[in-house]
Amino acid sequence: MAGTFMSAQVRRIATLAAHFRVPSVAATGERRLQAFATMANTSVFENVQQAPEDPILGVTVAYNKDPSPSKLNLGVGAYRTEEGKPLVLDVVKRAEQQLVAEKSRNKEYQAITGNQQFNKLSARLILGPDSPAIAKNCVATVQALSGTGALRIGAEFLAAHYAKPQIFLPMPTWGNHNKIFPLGGVSQKPYRYYDPKTRGLDYEGMLEDLKAAPDGAVILLHACAHNPTGVDPTEEQWEGIRKVIRSKNQLPFFDCAYQGFASGSLDKDAYAVRSFVADGGECLISQSFAKNMGLYGERVGALNIVCRSAPVASRVDSQLKLVIRPMYSSPPVHGAAIAAAILEDGNLFKNWTVELKGMADRIISMRHQLYDALQERGTPGDWDHVLKQIGMFTFTGLNKSQVEFMTREYHIYMTSDGRISMAGLSSRTVPHLADAMHAAVVGAKSKV
Ligand code: PGU
Numbered sequence: 001m002a003g004t005f006m007s008a009q010v011r012r013i014a015t016l017a018a019h020f021r022v023p024s025v026a027a028t029g030e031r032r033l034q035a036f037a038t039m040a041n042t043s044v045f046e047n048v049q050q051a052p053e054d055p056i057l058g059v060t061v062a063y064n065k066d067p068s069p070s071k072l073n074l075g076v077g078a079y080r081t082e083e084g085k086p087l088v089l090d091v092v093k094r095a096e097q098q099l100v101a102e103k104s105r106n107k108e109y110q111a112i113t114g115n116q117q118f119n120k121l122s123a124r125l126i127l128g129p130d131s132p133a134i135a136k137n138c139v140a141t142v143q144a145l146s147g148t149g150a151l152r153i154g155a156e157f158l159a160a161h162y163a164k165p166q167i168f169l170p171m172p173t174w175g176n177h178n179k180i181f182p183l184g185g186v187s188q189k190p191y192r193y194y195d196p197k198t199r200g201l202d203y204e205g206m207l208e209d210l211k212a213a214p215d216g217a218v219i220l221l222h223a224c225a226h227n228p229t230g231v232d233p234t235e236e237q238w239e240g241i242r243k244v245i246r247s248k249n250q251l252p253f254f255d256c257a258y259q260g261f262a263s264g265s266l267d268k269d270a271y272a273v274r275s276f277v278a279d280g281g282e283c284l285i286s287q288s289f290a291k292n293m294g295l296y297g298e299r300v301g302a303l304n305i306v307c308r309s310a311p312v313a314s315r316v317d318s319q320l321k322l323v324i325r326p327m328y329s330s331p332p333v334h335g336a337a338i339a340a341a342i343l344e345d346g347n348l349f350k351n352w353t354v355e356l357k358g359m360a361d362r363i364i365s366m367r368h369q370l371y372d373a374l375q376e377r378g379t380p381g382d383w384d385h386v387l388k389q390i391g392m393f394t395f396t397g398l399n400k401s402q403v404e405f406m407t408r409e410y411h412i413y414m415t416s417d418g419r420i421s422m423a424g425l426s427s428r429t430v431p432h433l434a435d436a437m438h439a440a441v442v443g444a445k446s447k448v
Pocket of ligand 1: 056057075076077146147149174176222227255257287288290301
């Protein structure tokens with residue numbers, strides 16, 4: 001046992017060193033000594049390596065530096081209006097006005113697990129108003145620093161309390177998953193998910209890999225609107241996936257960052273999660289309100305751990321506090337209060353669903369406009385996937401050098417895997433994107 005703990009610690013140190021680009025323990029020690037020797041004129045941080053920009057958020061950094069008036073940022077998954085502007089939802093503004101008007105509000109610390117009303121309503125949003133798991137108090141829910149924070153708390157909890165802290169991630173997946181889990185102490189392995197040939201789900205491959213994964217392994221599933229591919233299983237396929245996972249006593253960990261953004265319906269987008277909870281088995285669910293409430297920078301999210309019984313859920317809740325307290329003590333007040341106000345007020349909730357549907361519909365209309373623009377230009381290739389894929393992103397199939405070409409020649413910014421955020425497009429910018437994609441596909445040289 002002690003040996004296993006030691007090797008887990010050694011693995012974690014190696015992961016940290018690789019992540020922060022620390023060359024090697026010995027080399028660092030040597031250089032540190034040298035640094036101290038010449039302390040008078042050298043920084044004690046002389047050995048710090050230049051880190052590369054983040055593959056997703058770094059796209060915005062590059063975009064911000066570009067002086068071109070025609071530049072277009074389709075990198076980060078953030079909703080923009082037809083005018084290309086960030087959107088603060090009307091219900092969010094109204095909820096904020098209500099909060100400001102409430103004289104009794106203060107800025108005291110919250111409990112370690114956050115806003116209890118928010119937690120209750122957040123669990124209800126994903127699990128459904130009639131969820132027996134909630135009715136029986138089998139769900140431990142904690143407020144988290146958006147989806148990323150929820151995933152990280154989940155990872156740290158699994159590393160400390162789950163016998164098999166190894167997670168299987170879909171290939172490809174959101175780039176941060178590969179960092180969050182190993183750094184949180186959970187080792188990772190891939191499972192097949194996307195088939196580039198069909199630009200669809202590799203269902204057989206996925207089932208084969210899940211069957212081959214160890215009993216009890218943790219399986220990360222995107223609840224809806226898979227990022228980056230926009231490819232989701234059908235309801236029948238979810239049923240097949242559920243059966244395999246349950247037959248092997250594996251532990252599903254749902255990442256739910258786009259509830260309402262896939263179909264425009266909060267309930268429809270919760271289908272997969274609810275089907276797994278309905279079978280009485282256990283699972284983890286991270287939730288983000290970044291996209292569906294447009295609360296990106298407010299960092300509003302939750303981690304739910306669905307357990308078999310109320311006493312287990314209560315003990316899990318107590319341990320989640322021990323994960324959170326030394327990390328950031330307690331979560332921020334404002335964003336969760338906004339989300340709670342929207343979730344608890346019938347009127348605001350209804351208006352939210354209308355605004356959410358409006359965002360989802362605008363994205364779908366961008367899909368049609370881009371598809372039509374590519375058809376008009378006679379761009380070689382099959383572009384049906386632009387219409388078929390779900391959620392914020394289109395996984396275009398463009399390769400790295402085509403992406404580089406589009407950035408260099410057309411000032412269009414996107415992730416190097418060819419993912420574009422449809423939410424960043426507008427009727428005005430579709431022709432520019434279609435021109436760039438066309439030129440990239442036909443192998444145009446420089447525009448100038
Ligand atoms: N999970 C998935 C699948 C996501 O796509 C994202 C955000 C998150 C979790 C975390 O979002 P929070 O903001 O922490 O709630 N992905 C976006 C946003 C940029 C980023 O990489 O964080 C994206 O563009 O992929």
